[in-house]
Amino acid sequence: MSGARPGVVVIALLATVACRRAEPPRPWSEAWLAGEADRYLGAVADRRAALEASLVNPDNVYSRQRLKAYGYETSGWDALPVWNPRSRPIDRAAADELARRVWPTLPAERLWDGTRPTTQAAWVALGRRVFFEFPLRPEFAVEHVLTPWSPTAELPADAAVQAAALGLERTPAGDVPGLVVFDDVDGKPRVGITCAICHTAVRDGVVVAGAARRGLDLGKLRLAYYRDTGTTVDPDLTRRMATWGPGRADVTEDDDEDPVAIPDLWGLRDQSFLTHAGTIRHIGPAALAIRQETQLLHASGLRVRPPRELAWALAMYLYSIEPPPARPVTNAAVVARGAELFEVHCRLCHGSASGGGDPVAAELVGTDPSLAHGKARGTGRYRVTSLVRVADAAPYLHDGSVPTLALLLSSDRLEPGFTGGVRGPGPIRGHLYGIDLRVPDRDALIRYLESR
Ligand code: HEC
Ligand code: HEC
Incomplete structure (x- = not known):
């Protein structure tokens, strides 16, 4: 009977080793991707x-x-x-x-x-x-x-x-x-x-x-x-x-x-x-x-x-795919101010590493709701767009209606007589975040976005 004891210890040891081995690979590691490939x-x-x-x-x-x-x-x-x-x-x-x-x-x-x-x-x-x-x-x-x-x-x-x-x-x-x-x-x-x-x-x-x-x-x-x-x-x-x-x-x-x-x-x-x-x-x-x-x-x-x-x-x-390099930062103090404003006014939605986030209800963001409610792909929501190299991503919003970041952050585009839209005359509604900020703050926010 006593001879079985070392065997038990060995099995216990093996089990520990096996458990270590079975630890799942880190997401996006080569081993993890290989496992995902096998499954797909x-x-x-x-x-x-x-x-x-x-x-x-x-x-x-x-x-x-x-x-x-x-x-x-x-x-x-x-x-x-x-x-x-x-x-x-x-x-x-x-x-x-x-x-x-x-x-x-x-x-x-x-x-x-x-x-x-x-x-x-x-x-x-x-x-x-x-x-x-x-x-x-x-x-x-x-x-x-x-x-x-x-x-x-x-x-x-x-x-x-x-x-x-x-x-x-x-x-x-x-x-x-x-x-x-x-x-x-x-x-x-x-x-x-x-x-x-x-x-x-x-x-x-x-x-x-x-x-x-x-x-x-x-x-x-x-x-x-x-x-x-x-x-x-x-x-x-x-x-x-x-x-x-x-x-x-x-x-x-x-x-x-x-x-x-x-x-x-x-x-x-x-x-x-x-x-x-x-x-x-x-x-x-x-x-x-x-x-x-x-x-x-x-x-x-x-x-x-x-x-x-x-x-x-x-x-x-x-x-x-890697993005091209970001624009060089020319005024670090202003960009830092913009980053602070982003924390307060934008991060809640644009919170991921690349500045995107989970979709929000079309009614909440308030932009043209027809795609979100369309029968083709509709979910009732818009995903929060990522902001990697956003300075080079104009025109903005899902329908490409806003020509510049400055106009996205300006109440001018809400006026009934607005003619600066990419998709023709008329106001461009929705995404009102940051629009009420003072002009220098809006500028700082834009400089910050340009640095992303
Ligand atoms: C309530 C959530 C929410 C907040 C807060 C928010 N956004 Fe957005 N943002 C969105 C959504 C949703 C979209 C996509 C809307 C669409 O395409 O119709 C978007 C789109 C954008 C885009 C367009 C990007 C592109 O490539 O078209 C920019 C730029 C942007 N947001 C900047 C900001 C900034 C700057 C702030 C803070 C002042 C901010 N957002 C606050 C939800 C939010
Ligand atoms: C005719 C132009 C066109 C072609 C060709 C095309 N795409 Fe796209 N792609 C789009 C548009 C427009 C969207 C946005 C669709 C939407 O939001 O409903 C998109 C969206 C995507 C997305 C989602 C990105 C995101 O931010 O959510 C991926 C990934 C993508 N395309 C990859 C591809 C790949 C891979 C191919 C080749 C097999 C391809 N596309 C061919 C126009 C195109």
């Missing part, structure tokens, strides 16, 4: 559970579509064929060929070689390729700007300048980030758009990944296509497209008229909810990966779905 890429029940937990309002169109079709393993969207495209970013050579109505040669390989990355760095690198190269869909209006629309026609000499003015920006080397040539699902070559068309900008000749493309006017691009090709369009649709941009897009598939400002993608990890109306509870990386997976399959017109590895890679890349 593994059992369908886990994906379904993550979807359900992430949808804030099960009754809006966005949620209903997903609840009906996502995470059923053998039916719904899981049954769509997996599509791993051949795609080539449009650089100067490809653009020149398109201008001569020649289809640029595509690489022989598909975008993904089919091997699952084993390190976080490799996931991020793969995700970057998806972000810049995975075609969401063919975009005829964009193809039209790059290609003469009949064999006898020629592109105008200033076609590239015109295209850039509508947001098809080029680098000094002639790359057009966000555009690709690809073999569509039906095998036909097309010009397509990727995430980067809306979520990168070319600033001082450099591609800034994650920055909203605030000059992009997809509505105008489409109207130009319809005009030049003599396509008849429903007048109501024409009117709606004219009201979209620049810098706004309606990324939903419903009839609601609710284009919203393209957000910068800084500090996503820190954001408790995703999208302006806080449609998605950001319960973890799976919530973002599912958003991207379902966005990509929707963009294909529900013909195909992306390899799930690519949706995960995309999410990993999005988390890795």
